[in-house]
Amino acid sequence: MDLRRRLVGSLSLLLAALLAGTALVQLYSLRADVAAEVRASSQLVTVLLAAGTLAPDEAQALQPLLAQAGLRHLSIRTEGQAPLQPARDSLSGWLGLEALIPSQPEQQIRIGQQTLYIAPYPHSEISERLVDTVRLWSTLLFFSGTTLLVAWWSADRALRPVRELEASLHRLARGEPDPALPQFDLREFGRVARAIDHLARALGAARAAQQALARQLITVREDEKRTLARELHDEMGQTLTALNVTAAHLERHGATMAPAEVGECAVELRRELRTCSGQLRGMLKTLRPHGLSAHGLQQALADLLQGWRSKQTAITFELLLPAAMPAVDEQLALVIYRVVQEALTNVVRHSGAVSCTVQLQATAAGLQLDVMDDGCGLPSDLAWQGGLLGMRERISMVDGQLQVWHGPAGGLHLHALFPLRHQSCAGVAELAGVAA
Numbered sequence: 001m002d003l004r005r006r007l008v009g010s011l012s013l014l015l016a017a018l019l020a021g022t023a024l025v026q027l028y029s030l031r032a033d034v035a036a037e038v039r040a041s042s043q044l045v046t047v048l049l050a051a052g053t054l055a056p057d058e059a060q061a062l063q064p065l066l067a068q069a070g071l072r073h074l075s076i077r078t079e080g081q082a083p084l085q086p087a088r089d090s091l092s093g094w095l096g097l098e099a100l101i102p103s104q105p106e107q108q109i110r111i112g113q114q115t116l117y118i119a120p121y122p123h124s125e126i127s128e129r130l131v132d133t134v135r136l137w138s139t140l141l142f143f144s145g146t147t148l149l150v151a152w153w154s155a156d157r158a159l160r161p162v163r164e165l166e167a168s169l170h171r172l173a174r175g176e177p178d179p180a181l182p183q184f185d186l187r188e189f190g191r192v193a194r195a196i197d198h199l200a201r202a203l204g205a206a207r208a209a210q211q212a213l214a215r216q217l218i219t220v221r222e223d224e225k226r227t228l229a230r231e232l233h234d235e236m237g238q239t240l241t242a243l244n245v246t247a248a249h250l251e252r253h254g255a256t257m258a259p260a261e262v263g264e265c266a267v268e269l270r271r272e273l274r275t276c277s278g279q280l281r282g283m284l285k286t287l288r289p290h291g292l293s294a295h296g297l298q299q300a301l302a303d304l305l306q307g308w309r310s311k312q313t314a315i316t317f318e319l320l321l322p323a324a325m326p327a328v329d330e331q332l333a334l335v336i337y338r339v340v341q342e343a344l345t346n347v348v349r350h351s352g353a354v355s356c357t358v359q360l361q362a363t364a365a366g367l368q369l370d371v372m373d374d375g376c377g378l379p380s381d382l383a384w385q386g387g388l389l390g391m392r393e394r395i396s397m398v399d400g401q402l403q404v405w406h407g408p409a410g411g412l413h414l415h416a417l418f419p420l421r422h423q424s425c426a427g428v429a430e431l432a433g434v435a436a
Helices: 005-051 056-067 091-095 123-173 187-254 259-287 294-311 328-351 386-397 425-435
Strands: 074-078 106-113 114-120 318-321 355-364 366-373 399-407 412-418
Touching: 005 123, 091 123, 123 187, 187 259, 187 386, 259 294, 294 318, 294 328, 294 355, 318 425, 328 355, 328 386, 386 399, 386 412
Parallel strands: 318 355
Antiparallel strands: 074 114, 106 114, 355 366, 366 412, 399 412
């Protein structure tokens, strides 16, 4: 059941009860009025019959009948009897309603040997109407109070799930994985609960991805440290050892060596120093390419692919660059470089590809990067984890988008779009036309 139907149903039942109660009050009042009218008519007939059978000196015998009242809207008295006066402490007298009623003259009626004085007596009608009004007001007051209580109870019951939803959101904010929501009867709160469950699953997946990315970051850092240590030991270590040997030879035999031999040692030292300098530049370029910009990015990508060509002869690498590159900042250039670096690493390690193409294009939407290979691709249950997760996080840092799909002939196609935030649309479109 939804909230609207429950509220409409509750109010409908309450209004029906109010109408039924009002009808019962009116029926009770009508029944009392009819009974009083019948009693008044009977009393009037009794008085008239008694007056017709009494002698003139027996007028006092009518006093008990007249004292019983019950004649409702008439005042009857015998000759010599004072007219009937309303009670001064009555509600109608307190409200001053008698002053609004014009006085009516008495009418004399001769019945038998008795003379009766009959006059209208509206005070009884006023009293009856006041009683009916008080009864109706009491009924309305009772049902108004009942309506307020029912409305408060209905609102409290209807909004009780809101407190449970609020508590579940607080649990999610504290990092608890399960919002622990009950089953709601109302359809609206059920939809909100399902949305919160979906949010909890999404937050759980985001936290898991964040933890996986943190673990991957630690792993990558450790791998970089091990790689750097290995290269320092295997490459620069050998070069430094050769430098040390040559320098030690000069130290021991320099005084007795011929000038030509000293020159050969100097040439050897310079050659080893150039080798060491080249190795150091290669390590620094791997850690962070220097001078990345529009043209520096092109050269850095070319050097990156050339490095893989020199290491992997089984894979053919191809680089396609635009004729004109838009102006990009160093952060965007570094992200593009790292994405290509990670993509090529995955191609070499996991794809088993024969060829790989890296294409960078300047389009109206921004810079478009495509890395395509003809390898084995990815499993059907592709998940954003490992290197793909790291690439997506890097690309999202510059408001880019990453898509991955399998090529029509096999392999994997990685597509990334990088918006140029500091480049006008007209300028990018012009560059895109030049590149085409």
